[in-house]
Amino acid sequence: MSPDQHFAAAADLSAHTRLPASPRLPANPAVAIVGATGAVGVELLACLEDRGFPLSSLRLLASPRSAGKTAVFRDRTLAIEALGENSFAGIDLALFSAGSGISRQYAPIAAAAGAVVVDNSSAFRMDDAVPLVVPEVNQAASEGHRGIIANPNCVAIIAAVPLWPLHRLSPIARVIASTYQAASGAGAAAMEELRASTAAYLEGRHYANTVLAHPYAFNLFSHDTAVDPATGSNGEEAKVMQELRKIMALPDLRVGITCVRVPVLRAHSIAMTVEFERPVGLDEVRAALSAAPGVRLVDDVAGNHFPMPREASGQGDVLVGRIRHDASDPSGRSVMLFVAGDQLLKGAALNAVQIAERLLP
Amino acid sequence: MSPDQHFAAAADLSAHTRLPASPRLPANPAVAIVGATGAVGVELLACLEDRGFPLSSLRLLASPRSAGKTAVFRDRTLAIEALGENSFAGIDLALFSAGSGISRQYAPIAAAAGAVVVDNSSAFRMDDAVPLVVPEVNQAASEGHRGIIANPNCVAIIAAVPLWPLHRLSPIARVIASTYQAASGAGAAAMEELRASTAAYLEGRHYANTVLAHPYAFNLFSHDTAVDPATGSNGEEAKVMQELRKIMALPDLRVGITCVRVPVLRAHSIAMTVEFERPVGLDEVRAALSAAPGVRLVDDVAGNHFPMPREASGQGDVLVGRIRHDASDPSGRSVMLFVAGDQLLKGAALNAVQIAERLLP
Numbered sequence: 234m235s236p237d238q239h240f241a242a243a244a245d246l247s248a249h250t251r252l253p254a255s256p257r258l259p260a261n262p263a264v265a266i267v268g269a270t271g272a273v274g275v276e277l278l279a280c281l282e283d284r285g286f287p288l289s290s291l292r293l294l295a296s297p298r299s300a301g302k303t304a305v306f307r308d309r310t311l312a313i314e315a316l317g318e319n320s321f322a323g324i325d326l327a328l329f330s331a332g333s334g335i336s337r338q339y340a341p342i343a344a345a346a347g348a349v350v351v352d353n354s355s356a357f358r359m360d361d362a363v364p365l366v367v368p369e370v371n372q373a374a375s376e377g378h379r380g381i382i383a384n385p386n387c388v389a390i391i392a393a394v395p396l397w398p399l400h401r402l403s404p405i406a407r408v409i410a411s412t413y414q415a416a417s418g419a420g421a422a423a424m425e426e427l428r429a430s431t432a433a434y435l436e437g438r439h440y441a442n443t444v445l446a447h448p449y450a451f452n453l454f455s456h457d458t459a460v461d462p463a464t465g466s467n468g469e470e471a472k473v474m475q476e477l478r479k480i481m482a483l484p485d486l487r488v489g490i491t492c493v494r495v496p497v498l499r500a501h502s503i504a505m506t507v508e509f510e511r512p513v514g515l516d517e518v519r520a521a522l523s524a525a526p527g528v529r530l531v532d533d534v535a536g537n538h539f540p541m542p543r544e545a546s547g548q549g550d551v552l553v554g555r556i557r558h559d560a561s562d563p564s565g566r567s568v569m570l571f572v573a574g575d576q577l578l579k580g581a582a583l584n585a586v587q588i589a590e591r592l593l594p
Numbered sequence: 595m596s597p598d599q600h601f602a603a604a605a606d607l608s609a610h611t612r613l614p615a616s617p618r619l620p621a622n623p624a625v626a627i628v629g630a631t632g633a634v635g636v637e638l639l640a641c642l643e644d645r646g647f648p649l650s651s652l653r654l655l656a657s658p659r660s661a662g663k664t665a666v667f668r669d670r671t672l673a674i675e676a677l678g679e680n681s682f683a684g685i686d687l688a689l690f691s692a693g694s695g696i697s698r699q700y701a702p703i704a705a706a707a708g709a710v711v712v713d714n715s716s717a718f719r720m721d722d723a724v725p726l727v728v729p730e731v732n733q734a735a736s737e738g739h740r741g742i743i744a745n746p747n748c749v750a751i752i753a754a755v756p757l758w759p760l761h762r763l764s765p766i767a768r769v770i771a772s773t774y775q776a777a778s779g780a781g782a783a784a785m786e787e788l789r790a791s792t793a794a795y796l797e798g799r800h801y802a803n804t805v806l807a808h809p810y811a812f813n814l815f816s817h818d819t820a821v822d823p824a825t826g827s828n829g830e831e832a833k834v835m836q837e838l839r840k841i842m843a844l845p846d847l848r849v850g851i852t853c854v855r856v857p858v859l860r861a862h863s864i865a866m867t868v869e870f871e872r873p874v875g876l877d878e879v880r881a882a883l884s885a886a887p888g889v890r891l892v893d894d895v896a897g898n899h900f901p902m903p904r905e906a907s908g909q910g911d912v913l914v915g916r917i918r919h920d921a922s923d924p925s926g927r928s929v930m931l932f933v934a935g936d937q938l939l940k941g942a943a944l945n946a947v948q949i950a951e952r953l954l955p
Contacts, residue, residue, distance in 0.1 A: 250692070261905060263747055287702060299811065328599065364725060389897060407763065407922045407923075408922065409770055409867055409922055411772035411852075411865035413814055413854065413856065427812070428796060431642050431792060431796065432793075432796050435789060435792065435793050435796075446898060447899075447902060447904075448902075451788070451857060451858050451859045451903070451904075452858065452902055452903055452904040453774055453856060453858060453863060453898040453902065453903060454900065455898070455915075455916055455932060456900060456904045459898065460895045460898060460916075462895050464918065464921065465876075465895075465917070465918020465919065465930070467898075468919060487921070487922035487923070487924070488921065488922050489867060489920035489921050489922030489923065489928070489930060490921075491772075491865040491916065491932060492930070493774065493863075493865065495774065495814060495856050495857070496811050496812060496856070496857050496858070497813065497814060498812045499855070502814060502854075504772035504852040506770055506850060512666070514825075534821045534823055534826075535768070536826075537807060537816070537818060537820065537821065538808075539668070539815065541809075541813055541814065541815045541818040542807075542812070542813055543809055543812075543813040554816075554825070555816055555821075555852065557825065557826020557827065558824070558826065559770070559848050559850035560825065560827060560835060560848070560849065560851075561768045561769065561848035561849050561850030562768075562848070563848070569826070569850060569852060571816060571854070573850060
């Protein structure tokens with residue numbers, strides 16, 4: 234960003250919607266991570282390093298509580314700074330993952346200061362002026378951004394990656410899904426609560442859960458977001474429904490979903506029935522998925538080897554298997570799938586970095 | 595059973611289908627448990643004790659490996675005997691839970707010896723001459739038994755208990771389900787593998803799984819039964835589909851299901867979309883479920899408290915909650931539910947004992 238651009242942007246801190254459309258990144262952007270010490274923040278740092286992101290500088294921002302801590306990036310020790318209104322001077326790319334409140338307050342400031350914000354929170358996802366992007370699906374939507382690009386909900390991303398090539402194969406009318414969501418979606422503290430409460434259970438010790446609302450050791454429960462009495466959907470389910478429609482640009486896509494937290498550390502799984510508008514063959518479904526970016530078929534019927542969180546963790550693909558017709562729909566229009574993807578990577582940090590990579594010259 | 599009856603039955607060991615229809619039990623039956631040391635066997639013993647089953651004597655049978663061990667019933671120590679062809683002399687009720695092979699071999703012998711067999715294995719479930727019974731649904735089917743009554747698959751039982759009152763409210767056309775199945779369904783050794791592999795994981799030790807095909811600690815996987823390449827369904831899914839149709843006497847009920855093993859110890863959960871033939875109101879759904887035997891509503895929207903394996907474990911009801919219309923079906927005919935039931939109790943031992951209780955005079 235030129236100093237002139239910086240000045241123009243900084244002149245109106247709330248003006249992110251008025252910035253010129255589609256600013257791209259310079260070849261070697263100055264990058265900031267907001268929420269650098271969180272579960273996703275740590276993965277953002279790792280993704281930038283692992284993927285050789287061509288940044289010129291990296292600023293790590295977090296709450297004042299974390300200021301003074303350090304993190305290592307490319308063998309250099311970086312100090313973590315407290316986030317403030319002046320944190321974004323000279324920043325070209327700001328990767329936010331510190332919750333909706335922080336994003337609402339600081340993402341417009343960062344955008345106004347000239348940064349492109351890729352925001353992992355739900356703050357701006359359904360804002361008409363903000364693209365909601367899964368690069369394999371709708372990277373082109375990024376082109377219209379006005380300073381902020383939203384990274385979708387983790388379930389929406391992991392579902393969209395296989396749903397999009399299927400929709401391109403043959404239009405999808407309806408999706409019915411049940412999720413098996415990992416602790417990581419509730420943050421590093423929830424992952425630790427799963428570990429600690431499970432250890433206590435195994436040792437016969439009492440454990441008082443403080444992060445999640447229900448005991449987690451060898452237990453599962455409906456997603457902890459509030460249920461809307463009017464619809465019966467919880468917040469997570471509502472996000473997935475509306476975000477899938479926006480990402481896939483299918484405002485009439487019908488989605489029914491049950492979101493469940495299971496005692497798994499960091500990869501989400503989803504059982505889906507995908508109802509197409511016309512009957513589809515399994516061979517064409519498999520071919521479409523095989524050719525799809527970001528999808529890896531794990532569908533070894535003879536070996537009874539299908540997508541599992543353990544194998545989805547620590548890698549970037551969405552694993553897809555158990556591909557079959559839904560026996561409850563004799564029309565042949567409904568196909569069942571079981572998918573798994575790393576919630577912290579493709580469901581969050583990796584998707585954000587992939588969005589940014591595609592804005593590089 | 596009189597000596598004459600015993601003699602007549604023993605004369606033809608394979609004649610269980612030729613016994614007089616509907617023998618009921620005497621007021622104080624002599625009872626045998628086959629598989630007394632297994633996960634379900636232990637619960638059978640506990641159910642008989644807890645429910646004050648009016649037995650006159652109890653014989654505990656198991657493999658020769660377990661012979662000589664003991665178990666306590668009503669403060670008396672009972673020796674466990676090796677199962678043999680002569681184990682059923684004088685037995686009125688034989689509760690089998692030692693796998694399909696043992697049931698195929700010994701259940702006809704027990705029936706021919708005059709016992710009523712309640713068989714927890716899948717050996718006879720789809721035999722037209724064998725009733726498949728969930729007492730809350732089709733206890734009357736027991737009346738037609740010819741010596742063997744089959745106890746259904748655990749998922750089929752836990753699903754049928756809430757589906758039946760819904761079907762009586764308004765005919766059901768289709769069920770789409772995803773399961774969250776506990777270790778107990780694979781036996782006591784699988785429960786121990788979950789505990790031991792999780793402890794190893796938490797301590798950073800390697801654990802080589804020997805009971806289940808995949809690592810279980812903080813992981814989940816498609817049910818370990820073989821997938822039929824022709825249908826894409828695994829063995830568990832096929833059982834649930836066909837058993838639900840038989841239990842509910844709905845040969846045309848369309849069922850699509852994905853069966854998944856999750857790292858939970860002993861209660862199964864199921865996310866279901868129930869499609870009725872006509873639109874239904876949620877109030878009538880709730881009223882039907884509230885009044886249904888064996889169902890307990892756990893549907894506290896304000897408190898975000900819904901069925902969980904932890905609360906389903908160790909008790910006999912099927913917990914039902916997350917009752918809402920499926921947002922993907924604008925017709926109002928589809929209702930979503932989340933249910934949980936103890937796999938070892940209502941999914942196995944308790945259901946078997948309940949079947950037997952209803953055969954008492």
